[in-house]
Amino acid sequence: MNNDWQVYPRNHKRTLKQLPPPPPWRRLGAEGAEQRAQSYLPSEKAIEAINAALYLRRPLLVRGNPGVGKSSLAFSVAHQLELGPVLHWPVSSSSLLRDALYRYDAIGRLQAVQVGKPGDIDGFVELGPVGTAYASSRLRVLLIDEIDKGDIDLPNDLLNVLEDRWFEIPELRRETRDFDVIDSERNPVRVKEGRVNCGEQPLVIMTDNMLRDFPPAFKRRCLHLEIKPPDEPELMTIVQRHFPGVELPQLETLIQDFLSMSKTKRLSTDQLLNAVYLTLHVPQRNPFEIKDPLGDIVLSPND
Numbered sequence: 001m002n003n004d005w006q007v008y009p010r011n012h013k014r015t016l017k018q019l020p021p022p023p024p025w026r027r028l029g030a031e032g033a034e035q036r037a038q039s040y041l042p043s044e045k046a047i048e049a050i051n052a053a054l055y056l057r058r059p060l061l062v063r064g065n066p067g068v069g070k071s072s073l074a075f076s077v078a079h080q081l082e083l084g085p086v087l088h089w090p091v092s093s094s095s096l097l098r099d100a101l102y103r104y105d106a107i108g109r110l111q112a113v114q115v116g117k118p119g120d121i122d123g124f125v126e127l128g129p130v131g132t133a134y135a136s137s138r139l140r141v142l143l144i145d146e147i148d149k150g151d152i153d154l155p156n157d158l159l160n161v162l163e164d165r166w167f168e169i170p171e172l173r174r175e176t177r178d179f180d181v182i183d184s185e186r187n188p189v190r191v192k193e194g195r196v197n198c199g200e201q202p203l204v205i206m207t208d209n210m211l212r213d214f215p216p217a218f219k220r221r222c223l224h225l226e227i228k229p230p231d232e233p234e235l236m237t238i239v240q241r242h243f244p245g246v247e248l249p250q251l252e253t254l255i256q257d258f259l260s261m262s263k264t265k266r267l268s269t270d271q272l273l274n275a276v277y278l279t280l281h282v283p284q285r286n287p288f289e290i291k292d293p294l295g296d297i298v299l300s301p302n303d
Contacts, residue, residue: 001292002284020281024242025273033086037079039241040072041234049225050077050203056223059162059204061147061214064227066302067268070207073227074143077203081139087129087184087202088143091150097157100130100144102181102196104171122179122191125169132183134165137199144204148211155218162221165198230269232259242273246280254279257288265301274298 004013021027024035042050050073053060062070078086089100105124112124127135133142147154161167172179173194180188189196206222208214230238235255243251258272275287275298287294 002282005282005285023273023277025270030085033075034079035242036072037075039238040069040076041230041238041241042073042076043227043234046073046225046227049223053203053205053223057201059206059222060225061206061208061219061222062225062227063208063210065229065266065268066209067270068227068229069269070227071143071145074141074205077205078141083139083141083203085185086141086143087133088145089129090145091147091154093149093151095150095154097130097154097161100128101161101167102127102131102169104169120179121171121175122181125172125179125181127181127183127189127196129184130161131167131196132185132189133202133204134161134167134198135183135189135196136202139200140202142202142204144206146209147206148208148214155214159218159221162204165201167196169194169196229262235259235269235272238269239273239276243276243280251276254288261288261299265299267299268302271299271302 004011007014007016007019024032025039026032027035049060049062052058062073064070074086074088078084089095103126105126109121109124130142130144133140144158169181169191171194172181172191175194178193179191181191183189232255235258236251239251239255240246254276255272258267258275261267275294278294278298279286279288282294285294286292287298289295
């Protein structure tokens with residue numbers, strides 16, 4: 001088995017400087033986000049759902065298995081409509097809505113007071129991604145990612161913001177004047193009587209891996225979209241967008257291998273892309289071959 005591609009352990013035939021560029025979808029910053037947006041292939045149903053959400057100013061709950069492109073839909077919309085960077089809130093079991101709305105650095109202010117430099121309270125308040133999206137004076141895309149991982153009360157906590165389109169910063173409500181705080185992009189936002197009002201209703205896209213159900217009141221206020229795994233023609237288009245210039249017969253063989261393996265394993269599109277990338281960059285290796293250990297590493301089932 002050819003191991004000349006390895007750099008670890010130290011390999012005299014290859015060094016870190018000889019590593020190929022990272023996969024396009026793994027590049028950092030704006031370049032990676034742009035590649036993710038440009039290579040995304042929306043279904044007709046996804047296009048209909050996005051337009052309905054834009055018309056109705058309703059949040060869109062996007063459901064589907066991991067790796068089918070739920071989050072990439074948000075990046076595609078922001079790119080196509082030139083709405084600026086996606087405002088992204090990745091939800092975890094410890095996530096609190098307040099932190100996504102704003103953060104108040106009470107410890108920082110206390111330390112400033114102790115050294116005799118208290119400053120105004122608004123200098124210790126910063127809006128989070130949700131707060132920034134609702135405070136913006138122009139349309140933005142807000143991605144609330146994997147909302148089903150959050151606390152069971154999170155969907156209900158979100159209802160007030162989604163419906164009322166304003167939120168309160170209690171630490172500023174106690175004061176008798178208006179303040180300018182900064183949002184997550186370092187822009188000033190005027191806060192009157194401790195209240196942040198919605199400037200322009202954002203396009204809210206919430207992703208759900210179908211780990212649990214949501215309260216009826218929450219579901220009733222959302223539009224719904226389920227993204228199915230792509231079929232063979234869609235996979236071909238996706239792979240071609242990520243690997244332009246690669247010979248079509250080679251891609252067809254790899255996709256056929258992937259679909260055959262998917263009959264017994266639950267695999268995702270990004271695993272196919274990873275396998276194709278390694279096949280193209282690692283000589284004489286193929287993760288789809290049964291005897292190749294790369295298959296167990298790259299194509300482990302998502303069960």
